[in-house]
Every structure is written in structure tokens, then in C-alpha cells.
Amino acid sequence: MSTNNDVEENGMNERGALLDFPGADELMAAGRVEPPSERALARVLAEVEAAVAAEGTTGRAGPDTGAVVATPIRRLSGRRRALIGLLTTAAVATGVVTYANTGTAPAGPGTRSEASADTASVFLNDISTVAATQSVSSGKYWKTRTNVGDAYLSASMDFYVVKDGKAYKKGQRPDWQFGPKDLDWKSLDQLTTDPAKLLQLLQTPPRPKSISPFDQAATLLGDSPASPKLRAGLFRAMAGLKGVKLLGTVKDSTGRRGTAVEFAEAKSVGRVIVDPKTSAILExxxxxxxxxxxxxATHQTYLSAGFTDKIG
Incomplete structure (x- = not known):
């Protein structure tokens, strides 16, 4: 077996040296980055070219992508590590990070093992931050526009649908199931927003005919007028569920791109597609x-959701 002699003075091999720069962990965790806009790419490339020129390292344009591909680096000085850090920052800052299921095998205790589950947790925690920054709003009705039509829910849980321009009252909507609790509109504001407590509720031994913890959280996120703070807590609670799997970037039934996660039980599988820019449930x-x-299978495609003061 040959020996790798490309070792830096500090003892790292070439691969270790190449990954020893600011932002490496973030880039590896992110998976891949979609192509940035032409304007953003031009701005970043200008910065990179200036840094390359200052360092004296040549670069060339990569095929079809327009990205700079640096020449092989045997030993990385502090300035070159900073340069690669700039490239990493450019990649993450100018693109939209997407989360891919790498399928990496477990790497042992104390490492980023079980990549799909780990990345699902990272994604859901990231989305919780997005959810928390959404604006707070209110209204008399919670309106959801889905693939089957428009529906309206009042604070008293009266349920209406609109068909052919006319509104029809469909009676009372069932409460949302959440662990040992049954929640109506008013009790949503009384529900804890602490992720650990929400997870504890979800992991309460299931009642007869109860849906899975994942589906309980997903239903609240898609169907209810949960506040931004509660939605953020729900995403973090989902991240703590064992067995949540990341599927990566997909398209919903209308062609919209989002990130899908799923949760399998003995007899069923639940899947949600989330818009990573807004935290909205797409499907x-x-x-x-x-x-x-x-x-x-039951599909629910959410075209829009939000508050309104009138029906129709």
C-alpha cells in the first residue's frame, strides 16, 4: 500500500488541509447550493479574482458553471485558508442552500453519523428560525386555499367552504390532536411554544386511533392559525423526533420546489414539503x-394560507 506523502508541516494530509478553512463545516452540512443569480455571481467572482490576484494563485473558469476552480494546493498558508473561506462564504451567501440526503454511512460515535437523520434535524432547526421571523397577523377567519378549494375557519371552529362563488357552512371542524391534548383555535394561544415541552407532548404514549407525532405537528403547521413562535417551536420539536428522514429538494404536485421530510411508522408514512424561504407547508x-x-394515500396541497376578515 502506498503512503500519502502530501502532508503539511502540522501533520495533516492533503484532504485534511483542504478542509481546514473557515466555513468548511457549514458548507459540508449544507449539502449543495443552487446556482446564484448572474448579478450575485458577478459580484462574488470579482471579489474572488481580486483575492486570487493578491495571493498569486491562478484560477480558471469551471465548465458550464462559470465558477472559479482553484489550482491544487499542497500547503495552505493562513492567507490561502482565508481565500477558500471567501469562496465558501460566496457559495453559501449567494445561493439558496438546499439539503440533500447524502446517504453517508455512520461514521462512529462523536461524529456526524447517520447523515440523513442528522441533516433532517439541521434542516428543521433552520426552518424554525425562518418561521420565527414571519410577521404576526390576525383576522376573523383562517383561510386555506388547497388543491380542492377554499376553506375558512372561525375562532369558534365553524368551518366553511366556497363552491361556485357561494359559501357553505360545513359544521364544526374537529379539534387538532396534539399528544394528550385536543386543541381548538383559542387553545392554540395557550399551548406552550417551548420545543422541549412540545416534543414531550408529542412523545406521550399515543391514544387509540391517534396519528403519529410527526403528523400531529405537520397538521398544526399546515391547517391551523398557529403563531410564528408556535410554528418555530413545532419545527424544533419535529427535529427532535427519532426517525425523521430528509428527502431533499423535490417538487409538489403544482411544480413548486421545496424540501421534503418524512416520518415512517409501522403502518404509515407521513411526508411534508416545506418552502425553505418562508417555512410554509406546501404539501x-x-x-x-x-x-x-x-x-x-391522502394528499393536501396548500396553495396559500393566512388570515382574512371575510369569506369569499
């Missing part, structure tokens, strides 16, 4: 994988 799918309903 929710529940599929039976066993039992008499095996293969049956």
Missing part, C-alpha cells in the same frame, strides 16, 4: 403502508 401526504388500507 402534506399520508400513505398507508400496511393493513387493509395499504397503498391508500
Amino acid at each position: 402534506y401526504t399520508f400513505t398507508w403502508t400496511a393493513g387493509p388500507s395499504k397503498g391508500k
